[in-house]
Structure formats: C-alpha cells, structure tokens
Amino acid sequence: MSFPLPSAELSPARLADRLRAAGCVFAEDEARLLLSAADHPARLAEMLELRCAGHPLEQVVGFAEFAGLRIALAPGVFVPRRRSEFLVERAAALGTPGTVVLDLCCGSGAIGAALADRLGEVELHAADVDPAAAACARRNLAPYGGTVHLGDLDAPLPRALRGRVGLLVANAPYVPTGEIPLLPPEARDHEPPVALDGGADGLAVQRRVAAAAPRWLAPGGHLLIETSERQAPATTALMADQGLTVRVEQDEDRDATVVIGGFWAQP
Template sequence: MPVFPASSPSSPSSFTPSGAPWRPAATAAVVARLRAAGCVFAEDEARLLISAAPTPDRLTALVDRRAGGLPLEHVLGWAEFCGLRVTVDRGVFVPRPRTAFLVHRAAACGPPAGPGRPAPVVVDLCCGSGAVGAALTEALGRVELHAADIEPAAVRCARRNLAPAGGRVHEGDLYEPLPARLRGRVDLLVANAPYVPTGAIALLPPEARDHEPLLALDGGADGLQIQRRVAAGAAHWLAPGGRLLIESGEHQAPDTAGVFAAAGLIPRVDRSEELDATVVTGTRPHRAPVP
C-alpha cells in the first residue's frame, strides 16, 4: 500500500536528495497508516521511519513492514538502549527499555578500571544483540568483555555491536563456550535470561511471540528454568566477591532470590517502579568454597 498516491506531487518522481518536498507531507499519512495497524506510539514511530527512509518508495516499504506486525526495531535495524544505537537484526531479541535497570545495577556494582588496576571481567550471558554488554562497557569504561548466546543470529549481531569495545562473543549454551581461563575471574556476570513462563508465551504481544526467537522468551514452566542453570554455574566462574545479576519478574523475584541462595550466593532484590523492572543480584562470598 503506497504512502503516496501515484498522482501526488510528493510522489517518487519529485524526490530530491534533501527530502524536503516529501518528508513533511508524509507524516500525516504514515501516522494514519500506523494507527490503523494498531501502533500505540504512531507519531513517534512515524518520525523514526521517515528519518530512516531516503526515498518515498523506501518509506512505503518500511511502513508496510511495520504495519504488517514486524517490530519497529527490526524494521529500522536498530534499537536505542541506554543512549546507544544497537544493531538489531531480524530474528534477534529486541532489548527492552526496562533492561536499562539491569545495566544501572551492574554498573553500580562493578569495580571501575583505573591506573594500576586490571580491567574488570564482565560476562553477558544470553546476550542477544549484545546490548547489555555494550551499555555496561560504556558505563564502566575499560573492561574485558565476553558475551555468549546459543542463537547463531544473535551471535552474529552481537559481534557487530561489541567489536568496537573489543568484546568477544561466543556461540553456545550458557557457560559452555566461555574460555576456561575465566573460571574464578569474573567480576560481573549479567544475564537477561528468558523468564516468561511457557504457558504465558501466547499472551505476549505478536511482535514478540511471532518475530523473536522462542529460546529468548521461554523460561520454562515457572519462568525460572534458565535462571536456575545460570545460578547453579555462577560460583564456578565468579571471582570472590563477584556478582551475578539477572532481570526477573516482580512476582518471581523472591523465588529467584531463593535460587541464588541455594547456589551459595548472597541474594538482593532491587526494584525500579519507573522502569517497571526488577533485578536480583547474587554475590559470591569471599571465603565460601566453590561447590
């Protein structure tokens, strides 16, 4: 469905490199199309789509994809996260605004790098696009960053996002692909592991359940299946005093804290009402033996 009719003076035939003849006129038409498709933030999305389109034909193609249900971030090819523009390929989990709280909590826990200090070792498990690792590197400065994901598409995407920071991205299941030399050396271990209960997947917005990998959403029967696996292995990889931080649902957080305690970590729950986000932190005691 064209955004402009063929007879319009703002049709592709009148396109100029500056975009001045058609961009202002496009706004109302794009907003109307997006509203009709059920996009809640139609005005904001229209502005982004128009700015991304070099020609009216390209704008029509972008609007068609968005109106067809493709997540805006997949249409644009990027997401804004913690002030960064993060590449997000189709089929890759889209970083959520609430996950900024995970970054904020991890940055508050992280030992800063400085003269005479080694760079903190940071591991981003279930990394998806690598957004958390990229934002945490930006917040902490110099770090030794490793990330891992089981999805090949996510690994390819994360490698592009983390390469500027010198991050290394490994493909495999949780800790399995990490270099053995990291055992007992990780200062910060962050994991935006899936925590949606299997029975609730059908209740997610179509953008998520139809266009993001199920492995990035499904947390098992109670939503804690992957969290248990992450917590069970954490003490083997964390340095003494190192921390594991996981995003959790508000009502799941007490159970997540119990999972951490059972794995020998000292749990803490933090909540941001502003971002509607909950993070559970588990600290490896300095003197406790690794199980």
C-alpha cells in the same frame, strides 16, 4: 537522509495515518523515525508495510535506543527493553574499569555494550545460543573490544575465564511457557522463542545460569539476573542454593526487578 517522496501516500501525515490504523499508538513519532531511517522511497514503503504487519519497530529500522546507545538489531533478534536499563545501572554500580564482564543470554549485546560504555575499559565477553543474535552482538560489542561466543549458556566460554568474572549479568528468558501466548504479538510472533520461553515455571534458564555462576565468578564477583517481581523469591532461592548472598532491587517506574548475588561476608 532526505529525499523527494514519490506521492502523498508516503508523506509524514499519510504515514502516521497508516500506522495509526494499524494500531500504532505513537504513530507520529514512528512516522518520523521511519522517515529518518529510510534511504530511499522504496525502502520507506517496505518498512511501512513491515511495521503495519506487526513487526517490532526496532527490527524494522534496524536499531534500538538503549541506555543512551543505538543498538544494531536484525529481524528475529530480541529487542532490548527499557526495564533492562535497570540491570545495567545496578551492575555498573558494582563494577570498575578493568572488570571482567560476562553477559549470558546476551541477545543483541545491548547490556554488555551499555556496561562497557559506562565502566570504561573492561574485558567483555558475551554468549548466546542464537546465531542471529550473536551476529548482532558482535557488531554492537566490537567498539568495546568484546568477544562473543556462540553456544548454549556458558558451554562455549574459554576455560581461562573461570574464576575471573567480576560481573556476570543475565537477562535470561523468564516467561513461563504457558504464558507465551499472552505476550504482545510483536514479541510472540517476531522474537525468537529461545529468548522468551523460560520453561514451565519460567525459571529453567535462570536455574542453569545460577548453577554455572560459581565456576566463573571471581572472588568478590557478582551475579545479576533480571526477573519479574512475582518470580523474584524463586530467583533468590536459586542463587542462594549456590551459596551466594542475595538481595533484590526494584524500580517501579520501569517495572524492573533485579536479583543480585555475591560471595559477600555476612554482617
């Protein structure tokens, strides 16, 4: 929506200057996005101040572009990363229309929404412990008929789902607690710790996801966990300990690593 700007202070060029001074590398692109997202000069000024104060751009404008979709976001909700598109791609390659999909630690629901968009009609479930994230996920999964469960990992899931899940995906937090202070300020200061902190070794939540997976996976189902290249061997071991046959896939361009486990027959 276009509107008359009240002063040169909110012109595209001045917006870009303010953003650049605040350390925004892609200041011109961000200025255009703020202008397109604001519906009133006062709202534009508010958004500019938030962005210059270090709030993630996606939280400021209220959405993130992910896997070809516009994912609704709210302040304080984890921003989906481009690397997680690799998790979607690897999961989609293993699914078919009609697959039961479960997205644990779903955040905004971006991964579940992208999978449903690619696979067509699926039975989609997602869960997150953060009420703000669950509220976002409900908005994003509603077009796909998805159900969002609020609670700790698989605790809120209905028992009727046991043994039926074809694709269990999880971008569980995997940053070691001691490395949280090293994260960029946008993440460290404005995203919920529960979405970032993976415990002392970064594997605390992954360990619980792997332990829960056999309860929910259908025969021939797959568990896919996003992790780091450094942590991939440990993530692999966690899944192998649950009797899964495991492989690691990577995308260097996106710095993305996904560990995939399933009850496959040995060759």
